[in-house]
Amino acid sequence: MSVELFVQYLFAGITYGAIYAIVAIGFNIIYNTTGIINFAQGEFVMLGGMISISLLPFMPLYAAIALAVLMTMLFGALLEICFIRWLESPGVLRMIIITIGLSILTREAALHLWGESIRSLPYFIGDEITTVAILGARISPQVLWVIAVCGLMVLFLSVFFQATSVGREMKACAANRRAAILCGINTRNMVTLSFMLSAGIGALAGCVMSPITSSGYDIGTGLAIKGFTVAILGGLGNSMAAVGAGLLLGILEAFSISVVPLAFKDAIAITILLLILFVRPHGLFGSSTAAGLKEF
Amino acid sequence: MKHRSVLFVIAVLVLSLAIIPAASAETIKIGAILAVTGPASFLGGPEARTLEMLVEQTNAAGGINGQKVELIIKDSGANPEKAISFAKQLIEEEKVVVVLGPSTSGETMKIKKIFEEAGTPLVSCAAAEVIVNPVAQYVFKTPQKDSYAAQKIFETMKTLGISKIAVLAGNTGFGKAGKEQLIKLAPEMGITVVEAEVYDAKSTDLSAVVAKIKANKDVQAVVNWSIVPAQAIVAKNMRQAGWDVPLFQSHGFGNIKYVEAAGAAAEGIIFPAGRLLVAEQLPTGHPQKALLMEYIAAYESKYKEAASTFGGHAYDAYIVAKAAIEKAGTDKAKIRDEIEKIKNLPGTGGIFSFTADDHNGLDIDSFEMITVKDGQFVPYKGM
Numbered sequence: 001m002s003v004e005l006f007v008q009y010l011f012a013g014i015t016y017g018a019i020y021a022i023v024a025i026g027f028n029i030i031y032n033t034t035g036i037i038n039f040a041q042g043e044f045v046m047l048g049g050m051i052s053i054s055l056l057p058f059m060p061l062y063a064a065i066a067l068a069v070l071m072t073m074l075f076g077a078l079l080e081i082c083f084i085r086w087l088e089s090p091g092v093l094r095m096i097i098i099t100i101g102l103s104i105l106t107r108e109a110a111l112h113l114w115g116e117s118i119r120s121l122p123y124f125i126g127d128e129i130t131t132v133a134i135l136g137a138r139i140s141p142q143v144l145w146v147i148a149v150c151g152l153m154v155l156f157l158s159v160f161f162q163a164t165s166v167g168r169e170m171k172a173c174a175a176n177r178r179a180a181i182l183c184g185i186n187t188r189n190m191v192t193l194s195f196m197l198s199a200g201i202g203a204l205a206g207c208v209m210s211p212i213t214s215s216g217y218d219i220g221t222g223l224a225i226k227g228f229t230v231a232i233l234g235g236l237g238n239s240m241a242a243v244g245a246g247l248l249l250g251i252l253e254a255f256s257i258s259v260v261p262l263a264f265k266d267a268i269a270i271t272i273l274l275l276i277l278f279v280r281p282h283g284l285f286g287s288s289t290a291a292g293l294k295e296f
Numbered sequence: 297m298k299h300r301s302v303l304f305v306i307a308v309l310v311l312s313l314a315i316i317p318a319a320s321a322e323t324i325k326i327g328a329i330l331a332v333t334g335p336a337s338f339l340g341g342p343e344a345r346t347l348e349m350l351v352e353q354t355n356a357a358g359g360i361n362g363q364k365v366e367l368i369i370k371d372s373g374a375n376p377e378k379a380i381s382f383a384k385q386l387i388e389e390e391k392v393v394v395v396l397g398p399s400t401s402g403e404t405m406k407i408k409k410i411f412e413e414a415g416t417p418l419v420s421c422a423a424a425e426v427i428v429n430p431v432a433q434y435v436f437k438t439p440q441k442d443s444y445a446a447q448k449i450f451e452t453m454k455t456l457g458i459s460k461i462a463v464l465a466g467n468t469g470f471g472k473a474g475k476e477q478l479i480k481l482a483p484e485m486g487i488t489v490v491e492a493e494v495y496d497a498k499s500t501d502l503s504a505v506v507a508k509i510k511a512n513k514d515v516q517a518v519v520n521w522s523i524v525p526a527q528a529i530v531a532k533n534m535r536q537a538g539w540d541v542p543l544f545q546s547h548g549f550g551n552i553k554y555v556e557a558a559g560a561a562a563e564g565i566i567f568p569a570g571r572l573l574v575a576e577q578l579p580t581g582h583p584q585k586a587l588l589m590e591y592i593a594a595y596e597s598k599y600k601e602a603a604s605t606f607g608g609h610a611y612d613a614y615i616v617a618k619a620a621i622e623k624a625g626t627d628k629a630k631i632r633d634e635i636e637k638i639k640n641l642p643g644t645g646g647i648f649s650f651t652a653d654d655h656n657g658l659d660i661d662s663f664e665m666i667t668v669k670d671g672q673f674v675p676y677k678g679m
């Protein structure tokens with residue numbers, strides 16, 4: 001394999017991987033504060049892309065993206081307030097079914113609102129045929145945008161959880177909900193905040209990836225499955241591990257093309273998911289004792 | 297008092313019983329199974345809208361033989377299992393006289409047998425040649441054959457001196473059938489397929505596979521065969537990789553939305569398609585021109601979106617069915633016989649002349665090679 005081809009595969013892999021990682025982090029943020037998997041996570045990505053495309057005729061690109069992210073965050077908060085907040089100690093299964101229902105509802109609403117056609121945002125720099133050469137490989141500048149924005153989001157989140165008091169309060173909810181309540185933290189507001197946060201990062205990822213992958217009303221489910229695989233692969237609840245796992249899965253998928261036919265790409269992701277569930281259910285980077293304390 | 301209200305209810309029931317069958321006896325029920333949502337919604341959406349518009353027009357003009365047409369559209373979401381259950385529902389419960397659609401070849405192949413057994417005519421809007429070859433008694437299709445599309449592409453390649461090509465195809469019925477046709481016909485036309493890859497119909501990024509085929513320095517041109525939005529992604533990924541070999545697409549590219557989705561990367565794509573896309577540039581007096589211009593104007597003013605060849609396939613399916621029903625009435629077997637007798641019927645895809653052996657009714661001249669220039673479809677006139 002030539003250096004050029006290697007770099008080309010690598011960048012393709014990092015692009016997929018970064019997007020999977022963002023979706024997985026979205027899963028993790030909500031999992032940490034509520035203990036549930038929010039299967040509507042992929043829909044946030046879809047909404048970010050679709051809303052920004054609809055806003056674009058009325059305002060400049062970056063304003064449209066900012067407003068789309070804010071609107072999706074509001075949507076995330078509304079979902080939590082309307083459907084989840086008022087439940088008294090809901091079971092895991094019930095919560096999963098609620099979020100799957102919300103995911104279907106969002107998708108169908110998007111279908112009626114935007115129709116079935118595929119749209120995309122314009123490229124942030126240049127157009128469809130602008131390329132940058134890196135070590136002989138040629139990639140779109142948008143790929144660099146995706147990687148940079150995802151990297152910054154991860155950085156922002158880690159600073160947010162380490163250094164701000166709100167971030168630490170959210171972490172406290174994740175560590176022990178009852179103790180957090182006793183310390184005077186409003187855990188319900190923290191849950192709402194976690195939905196807003198994961199909606200926001202999902203929406204931003206949806207905007208930067210839109211020029212490359214296009215946005216349609218039905219892209220959410222596929223992303224949710226990949227993101228879920230990555231979240232499990234890294235160890236549920238561990239956001240930094242999700243980044244590693246996301247990049248690993250993306251790069252594996254990209255390089256798999258040189259060995260097996262392209263059509264098997266998704267089969268590889270699912271095979272990895274099954275293997276991990278059988279062999280290391282606590283994830284590549286998780287510890288089994290910590291996993292034993294969790295509800296699932 | 298109570299007595300009277302019971303009597304009233306009974307009266308209403310009796311009246312409604314009397315009215316309902318009388319009303320339904322006067323309509324002609326036409327079914328349609330279309331992928332209005334899902335991965336093939338680029339096809340099913342315009343098809344469904346076209347049928348709704350045509351039925352409205354027919355009914356406004358007094359219906360067929362004085363009977364109103366009732367259109368029942370089922371959205372299969374391009375899912376063959378759903379198509380099967382809708383096919384049974386339309387035939388057994390709704391008792392339609394003819395079914396138009398499905399949008400995709402995969403679905404059509406799955407329900408072909410059901411229509412043979414039920415003796416109900418099916419006029420498919422899907423393109424794969426296997427639908428009508430071998431011929432099934434009750435199954436027809438309106439899009440041009442994929443073998444003609446492959447031939448047209450190869451002929452164009454020869455004028456450009458291209459002999460080694462890569463083939464990409466989506467993993468749909470249409471993609472697989474097209475890939476087979478290309479590989480089968482290539483040797484006869486003196487062309488070698490050096491790379492062939494199939495990708496998932498829902499793929500959102502194909503840069504890795506483009507990198508793989510680009511690494512093969514023999515490739516002089518790429519043919520992509522799919523109906524899914526990945527068509528636009530292939531174009532984008534190729535140009536982003538700085539690869540400028542000619543890109544050929546199948547007749548599945550005939551929706552201006554794909555060009556919009558690919559943006560600048562769509563420039564120079566060459567593909568075979570019906571004349572709908574270049575209707576304005578046709579010479580006056582061409583048998584299809586008036587009809588195409590009328591359809592495009594009506595569709596675009598009603599739905600505020602560009603007409604596509606896919607809507608055209610539904611248009612053709614409808615006029616074929618309508619022409620047959622005008623002669624045969626509502627007898628399903630007679631409708632089938634009348635479709636086979638249709639000769640020189642101009643449609644959007646070409647001039648239809650069906651025979652007992654040809655359930656497609658179009659010849660290779662129904663295709664025109666088209667290219668993309670400044671974001672518009674224009675007739676291809678050499679490089």
